Structures are given as C-alpha cells and as structure tokens.
Amino acid sequence: MTGLFCRLATRSCSLWRRGAVVLREAHGPPSRPRPRHRAPLLSGEGASPAARGGAQSRTQHSEAVEPVEVELKRLQGADYGIVEVLMCRHKARNALGHVFVSQMRELVSSLSDDSSVRVVIFRSLVPNVFCAGADLKERALMDNSESDLFVHSLRSLMTQIAMLPMPTVAAVDGVALGGGLELALACDLRTAAHSAQMGLIETTRGLIPGAGGSQRLPRMVGITLAKELIFTGRRVSGRTALEMGLANRAVEQNQTGDAAYREALCLAREILPQAPIAVRMAKEAVNRGIQVDISSAMAIERICYARVIPTRDRREGMAAFIEKRPPQYTGE
Structure with a gap:
C-alpha cells in the first residue's frame, strides 16, 4: 500500500513539473534549466499519521528551491534575435541579493556564446523600479570579509555584463540607485523614462561605488561631473541623465509604466537588421x-x-x- 501511495505521489509531482515547463515556455525558455518552486511530495490531507510523518521526513530532506528572481525571454517573429533579461524580485525591488546575483550570473553566462542573440535588453517587471541597489538586509548580516567577497561577486557580474559580445540596452523605467545604476552602466546603451531616478548614492551610506561605478561613470559623463555625482550621492532624473550623456534616450513615462522599455525595444530593432x-x-x-x-x-x-x-x-x-x-x- 505504501509503495502505491509513493508512486501516485511521484506521478503527481511529475505532472506538476510538466505544467511548470509549459508556463515557463510562455515567457520564453531560459538557455539553461533552473529549479522552480516544487509542489510538496505529499499534502498529508486524508493520510494516516504514519503517511504524514513520512511526508514530513521526505520534505525535510528535499533540496531547498530558490525563488525565480531573474528570467530570460527570447522574442520571436520579426524580433527574433532580441533577448530580454527580466528582473522580477518584486518584494525587494530587485535588490542585489545572493539569489538575484547568482541567477543573473547564470543567465548572462548562457548568453555569452549564443550566436543567435543579437541584442540583449535588461528590464524590470517591478513597477517604478529598475534596481534598488544592494540588499542592505542581507549585507547587515555579513561580517567584513563576507561583505568584501560579495562586493567582489557584484563587480564580477557587472564585468560579465560589460563583456557580453552583443549590444546590451538597459531600460530604466524607475529607480536605479547604487548597484542598480552600476548594472545599467555595465550595459552599452541606456534608455530612461523622464521620471526615472538614477544615482550612485553609496557615499550617503558610508561606502563608495564598488561594482564598477567609480570607473564607468567618469568614462561616460566626464571626470568632474562624475566626481560631483559620486561625492554628493545626488539622484538625477531620466531627462537630466540624457542631458549629461548618462542616457542615450529619454522619454515621457506612459500609463503602463514601461516607456523606457518600449524605447529600448525600438533601439534594439534598429540594431537587429545590421550584420x-x-x-x-x-x-x-x-x-x-x-x-x-x-x-x-x-x-x-x-x-x-x-x-x-x-x-x-x-x-x-x-x-x-x-x-x-x-x-x-x-x-x-
């Protein structure tokens, strides 16, 4: 009887996984499979105490599954060749935590040797936010050596993005602060909504930009202006970012809150037909x-x-x- 029960549970779990794959295909499959949330092996409802105890034991020994915080979407039809990196850590405003950074590194690595990819757009699915920067709650739990190692991993991620062989575009439809702006700076091009807010605000937290911002910003807007922005931790709008050369294009925000993304898509479509x-x-x-x-x-x-x-x-x-x-x- 126990064997039959386990076989039924395994079949149910298999069916759930196939359903999850179908849902993921709707958004475009990532180049590498990643674990998704798994349904419990046994619900325990209507089962004997012994069966429920066995289910709890198996659950305790099952692998911890990370939430999906970054996904990949491959456009089709006339837009084939454009790939979107979707940031979707909603509760933490795309803060750069361990899981987020790990998943981003995996996706970016999968794109490096993919000759079918012609343009990559980095965009957020979190309303009014591109990336809020470092996950300060996680950072508060780190000692000095752990913090240094994590910032090193952030710096490596930004370098990995900058080293992608194909053009990259950051669509900044909201807040891009600290590490969030450093992520945008690692891209080749940036589009921004006029209402977006961008800034390297690390000095207001007793830090300096540590993921490439202190080097990329001066090369983009000039040394003296970069020093002013970094020393003061000032935030600038998308309109001002365009004026100072921080953004390539800036547009009025629309009702759906994705004006910068739509402009990034227009830019990608201009690049797409070229050799x-x-x-x-x-x-x-x-x-x-x-x-x-x-x-x-x-x-x-x-x-x-x-x-x-x-x-x-x-x-x-x-x-x-x-x-x-x-x-x-x-x-x-």
Missing part, C-alpha cells in the same frame, strides 16, 4: 580601444576589421548594395 558579426566587432573595437592610447587603439581596430573581411555577411552587404536591395545577414 551581427560587424556589430560585435565594432563593440569590441570601441571597448578595447578606449582603454589604451590612440596608436594601440588603431591596431585593435585593424584586428577587428580583419575579422569581418572573410565573412559571408560582408559579401552579402556588398551584393545587396550593388543590387539595390535590403541585405539578409545570417551572422556567418
């Missing part, structure tokens, strides 16, 4: 060249240029120009 290898090489040339002297930068450009010469896309681009038709790039 993907050429776009990737252009990104590499700019990113590597900006770090060195002009002579070395020219050598980097020459290397990147040489890598597009033998591609089919280059030949297709030339043929399309001569034949006066739109090119059809395949990324080869």
